[in-house]
Amino acid sequence: MRVAVGIDLGGTFIKGAVIDEEGRLLVKEEVPTEAGNGADSILRRIEQLTRRLIVASDVRANEVVGLGIGIPGFIDSSRGVAEEVINIGWRDVPVIAPLRSWLQMPVFMENDANLAALGEAWVGAGRGYRTALCITLGTGVGGGIIIDGKVLQGASHMAGEIGHLVLDPLGAPCNCGHFGCLETVSSATGVVRLARERIEKGEQTQLTLQQLTAADVFAAAERHDLLAQAVVQEAAQTLGRGLAIAANLINPDVIVIGGGMARAGETLFKPVREAFSAYALRRVASATTLVPALLGNDAGVVGAGKLALYP
Amino acid sequence: MRVAVGIDLGGTFIKGAVIDEEGRLLVKEEVPTEAGNGADSILRRIEQLTRRLIVASDVRANEVVGLGIGIPGFIDSSRGVAEEVINIGWRDVPVIAPLRSWLQMPVFMENDANLAALGEAWVGAGRGYRTALCITLGTGVGGGIIIDGKVLQGASHMAGEIGHLVLDPLGAPCNCGHFGCLETVSSATGVVRLARERIEKGEQTQLTLQQLTAADVFAAAERHDLLAQAVVQEAAQTLGRGLAIAANLINPDVIVIGGGMARAGETLFKPVREAFSAYALRRVASATTLVPALLGNDAGVVGAGKLALYP
Known part of the structure; x- marks a missing residue:
């Protein structure tokens, strides 16, 4: 089995889930964003949430192919940077590099509206x-x-x-x-x-x-x-x-x-x-x-x- | 060298050219469409124009990988049919099958505006x-x-x-x-x-x-x-x-x-x-x-x- 962790970063909550190859949601959890504590704190919450989700989903570590993150703002995916995220106060925050280094897995990012569209097109109404x-x-x-x-x-x-x-x-x-x-x-x-x-x-x-x-x-x-x-x-x-x-x-x-x-x-x-x-x-x-x-x-x-x- | 014949079917003229892999135009020629003579006549003019262009371009027959045609109307490329081409009076005219059979080469079709866009994006301003x-x-x-x-x-x-x-x-x-x-x-x-x-x-x-x-x-x-x-x-x-x-x-x-x-x-x-x-x-x-x-x-x-x- 291959699974991935999907994260949806919002102004109030960080939502996370483990998704299998068929688009099934194995486990999910959400935690407060607490945007006021700064970018490093949010990235660490994403890291911890990812680890907890993997444990809770009961998959083997080598079955997790990577982490995908939806960012509610402007991104530059080639640099792995969130350029401007107004509702959590980010400007030019590196996202891919720290999470890849902490979690030792491939990390991908995209605009959150684009990922909601991708989800619906994959296994939803589209x-x-x-x-x-x-x-x-x-x-x-x-x-x-x-x-x-x-x-x-x-x-x-x-x-x-x-x-x-x-x-x-x-x-x-x-x-x-x-x-x-x-x-x-x-x-x-x-x-x-x-x-x-x-x-x-x-x-x-x-x-x-x-x-x-x-x-x-x-x-x-x-x-x-x-x-x-x-x-x-x-x-x-x-x-x-x-x-x-x-x-x-x-x-x-x-x-x-x-x-x-x-x-x-x-x-x-x-x-x-x-x-x-x-x-x-x-x-x-x-x-x-x-x-x-x-x-x-x-x-x-x-x-x-x-x-x-x-x- | 690989080349293809490109045809741009219009209401008044049929334009044709031999194009090489770099997008260079080796030879070109245009003939009147004479839409009044009917669909079969137009398809035969496209066939003859294709043959003349290949001869004029001085390439070997096995260097010609296929024929592409721009249609000024609505098409169904999966069936290879021009569904509705108002300015030459076509309705549900098979285009791919006859030309493939006459010319013995792969034939592709697309809307003409899309092909003009493709040309500009390939080797033009885009x-x-x-x-x-x-x-x-x-x-x-x-x-x-x-x-x-x-x-x-x-x-x-x-x-x-x-x-x-x-x-x-x-x-x-x-x-x-x-x-x-x-x-x-x-x-x-x-x-x-x-x-x-x-x-x-x-x-x-x-x-x-x-x-x-x-x-x-x-x-x-x-x-x-x-x-x-x-x-x-x-x-x-x-x-x-x-x-x-x-x-x-x-x-x-x-x-x-x-x-x-x-x-x-x-x-x-x-x-x-x-x-x-x-x-x-x-x-x-x-x-x-x-x-x-x-x-x-x-x-x-x-x-x-x-x-x-x-x-």
């Missing part, structure tokens, strides 16, 4: 398709493109940044510094913003401004709240057009949609599919299946394992 | 880069994506259709049936349309409506004609945003811009680069070089040769 676009609808919108089982890295590991397609140059400001990016509308944050703006204008609704979440908006839309339905329609239209644009460019066999907002199910998927078909070229739309993600929060560690098993 | 987006600005806007020397085919050979990104859902109608596609603005046709609309509104200009071409508009912009400058700015803004969207998705090392409109040089490239940088993520923009194409009308046959030499 299984069996050659070209997959996998996106995650959360506070932002992340994405990755998988072609024949490999992450499309592009020139600087930035491929798949679907959240920052400027769909409306006169739109709302985005964290990236531009205006009208897809994620200003079609993320959980975007949905809440759109609902707030309409509530503040005095439109009729069951929703209230206090602690308003995207889930509230989708639930209200299902109860036929007109304001909520208009917001869902706007978010779905924009997402459908963004996906159509991406599909005209990469002509994927499958588009996998995950993240918290995807839990809204057909309330979201139905209008997204309609907008997608309305904006993609006919032959592109007819070649593409839009499906919900299957792996949930495990997608990142599964993809990290895949990266180490089949680099 | 040489030496791993990920290339190559576009052609003509009456429409075509494109292809080349990754590690291979065409990104996608699910149905439709990848790279940058001309049909819906950038403005309220924009002008496009031949594809949608509204506001990139090529309704940033093609030669789009530039003429924008100029016409402004002239008809009575804006001051040196331009006249008779036989107005995109080249006239660019020439007038260089002479500081305000209407022409506004049109060029609009076409460049839209193209720059479309390229930024494509770059955020595939993070190319290089974007190669060819076609008749690219002859406008810096009058076009300068505002396109500015818009590109304004709309692409900073790390994407800084990784990408925008350059003019080098191979001109030969890109297609060179790419077709590459396809047969390195399938």
Whole structure:
């Protein structure tokens, strides 16, 4: 048996798992990131987590082929360095060299959104398709493109940044510094913003401004709240057009949609599919299946394992 | 020496060339397509052109490794069939089987825009880069994506259709049936349309409506004609945003811009680069070089040769 350890480094938790050649998750564990203690402390936590996972999985040491790590920021994999990871305060932190030296095994790194995409394409909703676009609808919108089982890295590991397609140059400001990016509308944050703006204008609704979440908006839309339905329609239209644009460019066999907002199910998927078909070229739309993600929060560690098993 | 024959099938002419392993064009010739005579006649012209090119190139028969053909429409390469080629009236025409049988050599086919991209990425302006987006600005806007020397085919050979990104859902109608596609603005046709609309509104200009071409508009912009400058700015803004969207998705090392409109040089490239940088993520923009194409009308046959030499 060959297995790998997959690590998904996040701002709050470090998730880890042992993944076998078939993409099965043998054991998993998560520990707090405690980003405030600095880079060396985080790398040591990754080392210790890796060792514990290997022991817990009951595999022989020589069956572990390597460690894959998803980094929530900008990386330079040729140097093995995390160049900029805003939510844990890293700048030019060497990742591969120390972990390889401590653990005495091959270590691989990739952007975390790309690894979540790789996981879904490998053994999740994208299984069996050659070209997959996998996106995650959360506070932002992340994405990755998988072609024949490999992450499309592009020139600087930035491929798949679907959240920052400027769909409306006169739109709302985005964290990236531009205006009208897809994620200003079609993320959980975007949905809440759109609902707030309409509530503040005095439109009729069951929703209230206090602690308003995207889930509230989708639930209200299902109860036929007109304001909520208009917001869902706007978010779905924009997402459908963004996906159509991406599909005209990469002509994927499958588009996998995950993240918290995807839990809204057909309330979201139905209008997204309609907008997608309305904006993609006919032959592109007819070649593409839009499906919900299957792996949930495990997608990142599964993809990290895949990266180490089949680099 | 290994060589291949590259064929670029067009609505008016069939272009052919013998290409060597280094991408050099040994001989070339073009013949009229005479599409009205039907599919069999066109395939026979391709056969005869291939035979003449091999003789003219003075290579030995066993040095010819195969034939590559660019088709200006929709193909199914697994079945070797041109599914729909509107400008020569083809529907479900078998291409690979008859030519392989007549010529007794391997035959490969691909969409013509993808092969022009492959040619530029191989030995043109994209040489030496791993990920290339190559576009052609003509009456429409075509494109292809080349990754590690291979065409990104996608699910149905439709990848790279940058001309049909819906950038403005309220924009002008496009031949594809949608509204506001990139090529309704940033093609030669789009530039003429924008100029016409402004002239008809009575804006001051040196331009006249008779036989107005995109080249006239660019020439007038260089002479500081305000209407022409506004049109060029609009076409460049839209193209720059479309390229930024494509770059955020595939993070190319290089974007190669060819076609008749690219002859406008810096009058076009300068505002396109500015818009590109304004709309692409900073790390994407800084990784990408925008350059003019080098191979001109030969890109297609060179790419077709590459396809047969390195399938």
